[in-house]
Each structure stands twice: as structure tokens, then as C-alpha cells.
Amino acid sequence: MVKEAIATGATTEEAYEKACAMLGVDPADAEFEVLETEEKKRFGLFGGRPAKVRAFIRSTPADAAAEYLRNVLSGMGLGDVNIEIREEEAGAELVLTGENIGFIIGHRGETLDSLQYLASLVANHVDESYYRITLDVGNYREKRKETLENLGRKMAARAVKTGRNASLEPMNPYERRIIHTAVQEVEGAKSWSEGEDLARHVVIGPEGGERYVRRDNRRGGNNRGRNGGYNRDNRGGRAPRRDNRDSRPMQNRTAPAAPRVLDDVSTPYGKISKN
Structure with a gap:
């Protein structure tokens, strides 16, 4: 332009x-x-x-994007921000430096990503062709890249070991590409994206798909016998049979005492003698 x-x-x-x-x-x-x-x-x-x-x-697309950012940051009270333009293939990286500008990174880079998106729209309006704009503050992008690479390799190794899929938090296309690249370094693991728009995220799993895990093989085991309960050795089987009227096992109960017989019993009709 x-x-x-x-x-x-x-x-x-x-x-x-x-x-x-x-x-x-x-x-x-x-x-x-x-x-x-x-x-x-x-x-x-x-x-x-x-x-x-x-x-x-x-005016190059990068110049237009930098001018737009200066106006936006000035409105945010950051009029003394310096913007360095680093030309790249099919785009440019805009590096912002200045005092007290760390807050524009936002939670997990969300504010920085939003500014990057708006600056990209301005840049692509110049020549009506694709021009990629990347914003960086305090080398945040490089640090974030290392964090995502470590996360991708760690989750891929876990997926191979457990045979289960794992879903990551929603990410932008740039960060998802970093995860996909890191997963490719782990043998036996694969990754793909699911979800729409802001909910799109990466799923990591084993190459052959999830493996079925038998319940008996779960942690802690299942040492019960075929019919449940425990046998006399406490190794499974049925538990000792108990009398419903007493919580003690039947073999441990004592015989009831014999009824007491009185020598003389008084009744309304007189006294009955034992003899």
C-alpha cells in the first residue's frame, strides 16, 4: 500500500x-x-x-499492523511502547518492548493472541493477500513453545503407556501445531484436533486406538472367589453361614439353658406338687 x-x-x-x-x-x-x-x-x-x-x-502489511497496534496501545495507556518489525517468510514478527507491558500478555497469552488477531486483519487488508503477523512480549512465545513441547511429549508417552486418550485444553491453531509436532517425536503416539471454534483442542492417544482394560486387572486386584465373600481362610468364596437371630457363627454359639422346674407351683385351683 x-x-x-x-x-x-x-x-x-x-x-x-x-x-x-x-x-x-x-x-x-x-x-x-x-x-x-x-x-x-x-x-x-x-x-x-x-x-x-x-x-x-x-506501507508494508507489517507497517500497517504496527501503526494499528500503536494506536490501540496508546488507548490502553501505553504510548511509549517500541515495536520492532522482524520480517519473516510470508509474514513478520512484531516485538513489543517497554515498561510495564507484561499485562498485555493476559491469562495464557489470551490478550496477546487477541491483539495479534486484530493486527493480522489489518495487515491482510493491505495487499488483500495472506500475511502472517506474530506478536511477542518479553520472549513469551519462545517460553510458551517450550512448555507446550514438553507437555505434548509427556502426554504422548502417557497415552502409549496407559493405552488411553487424553484431551488437552482449547488452544489456537499456532499452539495446536506445536503440540502435533511434539507428539510425532514419540513412537506409538498420535494426535488430532476435535471441537469447533474456541473449543477446538488436541487429543493424544495410542496409534492403535484405546486399549480395553479388564476390570480384574485394575489396581488393587480382585481377590474374591467365584461366588463373592470369603472362605474360612479369607481367600475368597462364601463367608461362614450366620444365624439371622445372632451375629455370631453357629458353631460358636452355646446351647440354651434347660428350663427351670419348681418344686411346688401355685395355681388358682390349688398347689401342684412335683411328686
Whole structure:
């Protein structure tokens, strides 16, 4: 994209300086084209004309994104932020430096990702072609990349060992690519993405799919006998049979005492003697 301004002046130099002022750039940073040269008046009275100059600057997608970010950050109270543009293949990295700007990273980089997305929209509006913009503050991107790589390898190794799938938290496309690349380094593991939009996340599992785990093989084991309970050796089988009227095993119960017989029993009809 090209920004330009046309100005006139008594001389070519004066017209050029005026045009650069209209663009808001230093004369050393702009290019120019002389449209008309100045002509002096004849006899100091007749004819003559001022010089006309066209000054212009070629704005790259990265320049447009950086200018947009300066305006946004200024509105956030960060007017002294320096933005360094590092050109890359099919894009550029914008490195932000300044005092007290760490808060624009946000929780797990969410604020930084949002600013990066908006800056990318501006950059791709310049030439109407794909141009990738990456924002970084305090080397956060590199640190985050190392964290995600370690996480991907760790979860992949666990998936191979346990034979179970594991789902990670939702991530943006850039971070998901980092996870996929790290998982490829672990033999026997694979990864894929599931979910839509903001809920899209990476799932890591064994290459052959999840393995069925028998209940008997779970931690702790199952030492009960075929019919449940425990036998006399406490090694499974049925538990000792108990009387419903007493919680003690039947073999441990004592015989009931014999009924007491009185020598003489009194009744309404008289006394009954034992003999």
C-alpha cells in the first residue's frame, strides 16, 4: 500500500517538505516525484509558478499492523511502547518492548493472541493477500513453545503407556501445531484436533486406538472367589453361614439353658406338687 501527499512551494525542496509534513513522516523516510518545477516571474511581474511535488511512502502489511497496534496501545495507556518489525517468510514478527507491558500478555497469552488477531486483519487488508503477523512480549512465545513441547511429549508417552486418550485444553491453531509436532517425536503416539471454534483442542492417544482394560486387572486386584465373600481362610468364596437371630457363627454359639422346674407351683385351683 502506498500513502502519498501532493504539495506546492516556492522551490522543489519546500514543496517536498510540505508533502512529508502532510504524511507525518521525516523527509528522509519518504520518496518523491516532481510534478512541476518552479518558474520565476518574468521581470518580477508576469508568469511564474510554484513547484509541485508528490511525496509518498510504501506501507508494508507489517507497517500497517504496527501503526494499528500503536494506536490501540496508546488507548490502553501505553504510548511509549517500541515495536520492532522482524520480517519473516510470508509474514513478520512484531516485538513489543517497554515498561510495564507484561499485562498485555493476559491469562495464557489470551490478550496477546487477541491483539495479534486484530493486527493480522489489518495487515491482510493491505495487499488483500495472506500475511502472517506474530506478536511477542518479553520472549513469551519462545517460553510458551517450550512448555507446550514438553507437555505434548509427556502426554504422548502417557497415552502409549496407559493405552488411553487424553484431551488437552482449547488452544489456537499456532499452539495446536506445536503440540502435533511434539507428539510425532514419540513412537506409538498420535494426535488430532476435535471441537469447533474456541473449543477446538488436541487429543493424544495410542496409534492403535484405546486399549480395553479388564476390570480384574485394575489396581488393587480382585481377590474374591467365584461366588463373592470369603472362605474360612479369607481367600475368597462364601463367608461362614450366620444365624439371622445372632451375629455370631453357629458353631460358636452355646446351647440354651434347660428350663427351670419348681418344686411346688401355685395355681388358682390349688398347689401342684412335683411328686
